[in-house]
Amino acid sequence: MPILITYATSRGSTKEVAERIASRLHTLGFAVDCRPVDHVFSVENYSAVIIGSPIYHQRWLLDAQKFVDVEAVGLRMKPVWAFSLGMVGKPGWRRERTIKKEKSNIEDVLVQKVPKVRDHRLFAGKDDGSSVSTPLRGGSFGDMRDWTAIDSWTNIIAKELHAEGI
Numbered sequence: 001m002p003i004l005i006t007y008a009t010s011r012g013s014t015k016e017v018a019e020r021i022a023s024r025l026h027t028l029g030f031a032v033d034c035r036p037v038d039h040v041f042s043v044e045n046y047s048a049v050i051i052g053s054p055i056y057h058q059r060w061l062l063d064a065q066k067f068v069d070v071e072a073v074g075l076r077m078k079p080v081w082a083f084s085l086g087m088v089g090k091p092g093w094r095r096e097r098t099i100k101k102e103k104s105n106i107e108d109v110l111v112q113k114v115p116k117v118r119d120h121r122l123f124a125g126k127d128d129g130s131s132v133s134t135p136l137r138g139g140s141f142g143d144m145r146d147w148t149a150i151d152s153w154t155n156i157i158a159k160e161l162h163a164e165g166i
Contacts (some may be wrong), residue, residue: 002031003161004046004068006054008064014085018052024154026156028038030161035065037067043074047166054125055086056116058105065109071111079164080117082110085125085145092148118160121153141145 003025007018015036022034024072043049054066060068070074086102103122110117124144 001031001045001047003048003050003166004040004043005027005032005034005050005052006037006040006067007034007051008061009057010054010056010061010068011126012054013145014054016126017083017085017123017145018050018146020150021050021154022155023054025152025158028155028158030158030166037063042073043071043078048079048161049075050081050083052083052085053086055102055106055122058082058102059107060106068110068113075114076116077165079160081155082106082115082117082120083150084120084122086122116129119156121149121155123150 005018007014009015018034026032037051038054051064051067053060059065082160084106085094086100105118106122107117107120110120122128123146123151126143
């Protein structure tokens with residue numbers, strides 16, 4: 001059975017990360033299916049699931065939240081990993097505090113619905129600033145995604161999947 005890499009996205013950045021994960025897993029010998037959460041009708045025919053969403057107001061997009069709600073029973077029976085994309089400001093204590101809070105908020109919700117999520121990673125995202133109506137102090141715009149970190153995380157997932165014979 002293939003591995004499902006599913007995502008919610010508002011401007012395409014999370015889709016690009018999901019496609020990168022899918023491509024890397026495919027290169028490592030896995031059958032994969034990469035699609036938006038609103039195009040997944042069941043997780044039943046997948047051997048594992050990786051789900052991602054951008055973070056807005058310290059929450060996943062509503063489509064991703066609904067997906068987890070609807071598929072919670074099926075997700076509990078599969079290996080599941082999750083990733084989030086968020087924008088980070090200038091390095092410093094505020095950034096670290098925001099990252100910690102965002103990660104904690106997402107994990108709290110995920111663990112309530114899918115208690116055995118293997119791992120959740122928060123990666124920096126991409127933003128051109130067009131969604132911001134007023135200037136933000138300390139905001140950073142541009143593509144902040146760390147492809148090396150994303151690839152490394154995908155490699156960890158691949159090792160775990162191989163160890164389980166998937």
